[in-house]
Structure formats: C-alpha cells, structure tokens
Amino acid sequence: MKVTTVDHPLVQHKLALIRDKNTGSKDFRELMAEVSMLMAYEATRDLELEETVVETPVAPARVKVLAGKKLALVAILRAGLVMVDGILRLIPAARVGHIGLYRDPETLEPTQYYAKLPLDIAERRIFLTDPMLATGGSAVRALDVLKEKGATHIKLMSIIAAPEGIERVMKAHPDVDICVAAVDERLNEKGYIVPGLGDAGDRIYGTK
Helix, strand or coil, X not given: CCEEECCCHHHHHHHHHHHCCCCCHHHHHHHHHHHHHHHHHHHCCCCCEEEEEEECCCCEEEEEEECCCCEEEEEEECCXXXXXXXXXXXXXXXXXXXXXXXXXXXXXXXXXXXEECCCCHHHCEEEEECCEECCCHHHHHHHHHHHHXXXXXXXXXXXXXXXXXXXXXXXXXXXXXXXXXXXXXXXXXXXXXXXXXXXXXHHHHCCC
C-alpha cells in the first residue's frame, strides 16, 4: 500500500478555502470538485499508455494514448458524489458506481443501504471516492463490497484523512493505495477529523 499526499499549491490553496467555516455551500461544492479534479492528475499517474500514430496537419506523429484499460469511479454516498463530478471532467468515459453507507451515530460503524455498480466492475480500474477518511469504517466496508464483486485494482481517493482512518484501511486492505490532499491530526470523540472541515455532506448540500 502507498499513501500519496497531493501537495500541489493549487490544491493546498483550495483546501484552505474548503476548511473555512464561512465558505458557503455553492463555493464549497465547486471547490471540492476542483480539488478532486486536480488530485486526479496524481491519482491517475500510473495509468498504462500505448503508442499509436495520428496525422497532424503537418505530418504523421507517433503519440501515446491510454492503453484502453476500462476505468470506473465509485462514490460512497452521499459526499463522494462531488468528487466524482470533478474527476469526470478529466475522464468523462469512466463508468460510475454508487455505494450507499451511513454511519451509526452510536457505534460509528457503517451500515450499507445501497449498491449499484457497473456489471463489469471486476474488469475495471476503480477510483473509490470519499472526501473524509475519518474512522475508515465506510471506506473499508465499500472496499469489501467492491472486492466481493471481483474488483482487484482499486485506489481510494479522499480529500482529508485522519491517521486512524489510514491505519484501518491499511490493515483491512493492504493492497489498496490511498490518495489524499491532507492528513490531519486526529479524530475527536465524535469521530470527526480535527481540524478537518466539519461534515462534508452537510456542507456540500446545505443540510444539518
């Protein structure tokens, strides 16, 4: 397993705006999508290429294109949707799946209520999106669901992670790489990342 922190200046600048409690839902959504799109440059760095030839207006050119490996974006509902929106701007041909989980407020453990995935999910390279990797419970459960469907090549993308969440994913799924924009200090007693950005879903959709 490899954990990659995307420390590009634009990502870090936008992350500062996302953390600000005074940033409204509209700007928050747009910034989350933008950060996700920028993170996707790093997350897709290891995609395979193959050579081909195209005709330019001047002469034939030997170029490199994606090798045709099929891609899928899988959002952990509901907050993961905003990351998919951003990444689709870069790879619009990717198929999209959804896994619905909610966290029990008492146990902090995830409960699955929905899963809709491409039929050929086992044949695709998968980018699993969840903005906050807090306790790691939701990510681990979603990874369980994907592997139960035969998925073998999965990368987890989270905007902010807690050390506890990273450790839990590493123990349960050591073959899954993680791409984040920041690793914060810790979790508080309610399972929120500190300093974090609050509840991502509530801030994206203006709910409480």
